[in-house]
Amino acid sequence: MAAKDDLGKRGEDLAAQFLADAGYTVIDRNWRCARGEIDLVARDGNDTVFVEVKTRSSTAFGHPFEAITAQKLARLKRLANAWCDAHPYRRGVIRIDAISVIASAGRAPLIEHLRRVF
Amino acid sequence: MPVGRTQAVALLGLQGAIVEIEADYSSQLPKFILIGLPDAALGEARDRVLAAAANSGFELPSRRLTVNLSPAALPKQGSGFDLGIALATLAAAGVVRAESIARAVHLGELGLDGRLRPIAGILPAVSAAAGAGFDIVMVPTGNAAEAELVPGIRVVAVASLREAAIWHGAEFEPIDVEPILPAHPEEPAHEELDLADVIGNGDAVEALVVAAAGGHHAFLLGPPGSGKTMLAARLPGILPDLDAAAALEVSSIRSLCGLPVGQSLITRPPLESPHHTATAAALIGGGSKQIRPGAAARASGGVLFLDEAPEFNSSVLDALRQPLESGVISIHRANAVAHFPGRFQLILAANPCPCGQYGARDSECTCTPTARRRYLGRLSGPLLDRIDIQFRVQRITSAQLKLASDGGQLTSAVARERVAIARARAAERLDGTPWNVNSQVPGFWLRGPHARLGSVVTATIDRALERGGITMRGYDRVLRVGWTLADLEGTDSPTADHIGRALYLRKALSS
Numbered sequence: 001m002a003a004k005d006d007l008g009k010r011g012e013d014l015a016a017q018f019l020a021d022a023g024y025t026v027i028d029r030n031w032r033c034a035r036g037e038i039d040l041v042a043r044d045g046n047d048t049v050f051v052e053v054k055t056r057s058s059t060a061f062g063h064p065f066e067a068i069t070a071q072k073l074a075r076l077k078r079l080a081n082a083w084c085d086a087h088p089y090r091r092g093v094i095r096i097d098a099i100s101v102i103a104s105a106g107r108a109p110l111i112e113h114l115r116r117v118f
Numbered sequence: 119m120p121v122g123r124t125q126a127v128a129l130l131g132l133q134g135a136i137v138e139i140e141a142d143y144s145s146q147l148p149k150f151i152l153i154g155l156p157d158a159a160l161g162e163a164r165d166r167v168l169a170a171a172a173n174s175g176f177e178l179p180s181r182r183l184t185v186n187l188s189p190a191a192l193p194k195q196g197s198g199f200d201l202g203i204a205l206a207t208l209a210a211a212g213v214v215r216a217e218s219i220a221r222a223v224h225l226g227e228l229g230l231d232g233r234l235r236p237i238a239g240i241l242p243a244v245s246a247a248a249g250a251g252f253d254i255v256m257v258p259t260g261n262a263a264e265a266e267l268v269p270g271i272r273v274v275a276v277a278s279l280r281e282a283a284i285w286h287g288a289e290f291e292p293i294d295v296e297p298i299l300p301a302h303p304e305e306p307a308h309e310e311l312d313l314a315d316v317i318g319n320g321d322a323v324e325a326l327v328v329a330a331a332g333g334h335h336a337f338l339l340g341p342p343g344s345g346k347t348m349l350a351a352r353l354p355g356i357l358p359d360l361d362a363a364a365a366l367e368v369s370s371i372r373s374l375c376g377l378p379v380g381q382s383l384i385t386r387p388p389l390e391s392p393h394h395t396a397t398a399a400a401l402i403g404g405g406s407k408q409i410r411p412g413a414a415a416r417a418s419g420g421v422l423f424l425d426e427a428p429e430f431n432s433s434v435l436d437a438l439r440q441p442l443e444s445g446v447i448s449i450h451r452a453n454a455v456a457h458f459p460g461r462f463q464l465i466l467a468a469n470p471c472p473c474g475q476y477g478a479r480d481s482e483c484t485c486t487p488t489a490r491r492r493y494l495g496r497l498s499g500p501l502l503d504r505i506d507i508q509f510r511v512q513r514i515t516s517a518q519l520k521l522a523s524d525g526g527q528l529t530s531a532v533a534r535e536r537v538a539i540a541r542a543r544a545a546e547r548l549d550g551t552p553w554n555v556n557s558q559v560p561g562f563w564l565r566g567p568h569a570r571l572g573s574v575v576t577a578t579i580d581r582a583l584e585r586g587g588i589t590m591r592g593y594d595r596v597l598r599v600g601w602t603l604a605d606l607e608g609t610d611s612p613t614a615d616h617i618g619r620a621l622y623l624r625k626a627l628s629s
Contacts (some may be wrong), residue, residue, distance in 0.1 A: 063180035066148050073147075073548075098147060114181075117147050 011055025011101035011109075012039055018099065018111045024049065027104050036075055041083060042101075048094045050080045055101040064100035065114065073118045119143045120181075122209030124219040125252065126202035127243040128194045131409060131449070131456030132370050134246025136223070138188050139199065141206035146182035152203075154187030157195040157407055166197070166228045167204045174232035175290065193453050195408045197227035197235040201256065203501060204228060204279050205286060215287035222254040222274070223247040224282075226261070226577040229298065232279040236260030236300045238376035241369055244268040256282060259297035264379045267369065271525050300378065311352045317522035318514030322349055325509040325556050325623055326513040327533050330356045331540035332602030333555035335442070335464040335504060337427075340511030341478040346467040350391075350423045356533040357387045364419040365614060371416055387420030390462075391513065394429035398437045402447055403458055409449050414441055415458035427466040428496040435501055438464065442504045466505065468494065478513060506557055506595045507623045540605040547605075556602045560584070561594030564601070571597070575614050579621055588621075596620045 016026050019042050027048075028041035040051035052072065054064035076096055084094065098116040103109040127134040138155075150164045161209075171178055187194055211215040225243055227235040234414050240261040247255045248271040257265045257275055262275035276282040277297035284290055309411035316323055322338070326349055329336040338346040360368060365383040373379050378574040392413040399405070403412035414422055424430060440520035441447045441460030449456045470476040471490040476483035485492070502508075514522075529623055544556050554561050563569060573580065582588045588596065600612035606617050607616070 063148065065180045068147050114145050114147060 122206035234258035241373035319517035
């Protein structure tokens with residue numbers, strides 16, 4: 001596994017833990033279909049929340065949120081639709097959130113959560 | 119996070135309107151949204167502000183930033199809002215004190231390195247801020263001298279965004295930067311042209327003094343080389359200094375045009391002499407988004423000299439009729455109306471015919487009578503109607519040249535003195551009326567009980583009117599010039615001699 005994949009995996013673990021601590025129920029991780037992958041799917045009360053997790057080891061090349069572009073969000077929306085098609089019993093209010101993880105070596109990771117970004 | 123709120127000024131013509139700038143961070147993916155009808159240059163403030171903030175050492179939140187400029191319906195142009203946008207943003211981010219920036223007006227363009235660049239139109243903008251009741255205005259160091267010309271407001275000059283933020287309570291170490299100063303070319307030393315340079319042509323010099331004393335518009339007719347341009351160029355030199363209001367106006371127009379204003383308000387009347395290929399927009403002002411002043415507005419308070427007047431496009435000349443009438447230049451566009459001052463003294467100069475020799479003593483005119491008539495016919499009647507003084511200028515002869523070398527010409531200093539005294543007399547007489555100089559007084563007042571002249575005095579023009587030699591409007595103009603002649607000679611009211619000379623001063627075209 002390449003270092004960057006390792007970091008991404010670690011960020012997703014941290015994000016899932018962060019959501020669980022915040023009272024969400026993580027119901028799916030790394031769900032794949034032909035069009036791509038959703039990092040996390042969680043349940044927050046009645047909402048089904050699709051979460052894009054972006055992890056970086058520093059902000060030298062910009063904040064992780066800055067890397068979430070409009071195209072990426074549009075793809076996430078299509079993926080969310082695909083997920084709903086695949087899980088028809090899970091209908092409800094859907095939501096797209098973003099979580100950034102800045103995991104510098106030797107420091108506690110910094111996690112930020114933005115709700116309803118799209 | 120708090121909403122950052124501050125003010126800047128949007129200029130429309132010389133009038134400035136206070137624009138409120140609000141900045142707010144919301145918990146969304148990073149994005150910078152600028153709303154409130156910005157033009158292209160203002161829309162680019164986004165990139166300048168972000169780069170300037172980063173290079174000044176400020177860390178802005180990675181969230182969505184919304185900047186709103188209100189009133190939203192007011193069109194806003196240019197880069198002068200950068201400083202206000204940057205400080206509102208810093209206040210929203212909690213870097214500077216929100217209450218500190220809320221009570222000041224901020225003007226200035228940001229460079230990517232965070233230094234502030236001077237902008238055009240500082241003088242009218244700061245005046246507007248002072249007029250709106252603000253106590254503090256923050257401007258780029260390069261504009262400080264100009265901003266300080268406005269009384270009643272505290273000017274804070276800063277060289278960079280960092281310095282501005284520190285002034286507003288940001289806890290940062292100051293860094294000395296080299297301030298950006300306006301890049302004005304060295305102004306050529308302004309040589310005052312002296313009336314004494316004009317030799318011979320005593321009549322024309324006298325007529326010029328009359329025009330200056332009464333503020334009369336004048337028309338100079340004469341063959342090439344007779345000194346029309348020379349005379350007109352010396353008119354500003356014999357006009358009195360501008361009063362405080364006019365000085366502010368002239369300086370504001372210069373500031374708006376991006377011309378240097380200097381360390382004090384401009385007190386000498388300006389001279390504008392546009393080329394005869396000028397368009398209506400160049401002369402009056404225009405532009406679709408940003409409405410800019412033209413030569414007529416720059417000449418307000420001074421002299422607008424149109425050399426070779428018949429060569430101007432007739433629609434361009436007729437565009438001057440409205441400002442000549444009202445003293446205000448109004449430029450109407452779909453989204454706004456801009457007003458500029460238009461109280462200039464119009465001096466037209468023309469050759470008598472296309473070849474220029476008609477009426478010259480020493481050469482023969484080769485134009486056909488039709489060509490001659492058509493040439494001056496290009497100046498429309500309504501325009502000439504507004505011109506009080508018309509006089510012929512002749513080439514000087516060698517005898518006049520010899521005579522003149524003895525000296526004895528009228529110098530500008532002496533002429534200015536005479537003009538000042540005559541103007542003071544007129545102002546005293548017109549005290550309590552809305553007018554200051556004779557050229558502004560309408561005909562009904564001159565013929566009315568305040569200024570009616572005896573029938574002996576007006577006999578010449580009464581007769582001319584009866585025979586159709588002059589029109590009623592021409593009659594009024596002769597009276598007006600007659601009063602100016604009386605003021606120049608220090609008599610209480612015009613005599614028959616003054617009226618006779620006034621009549622002579624408007625006969626150039628008909629002879």
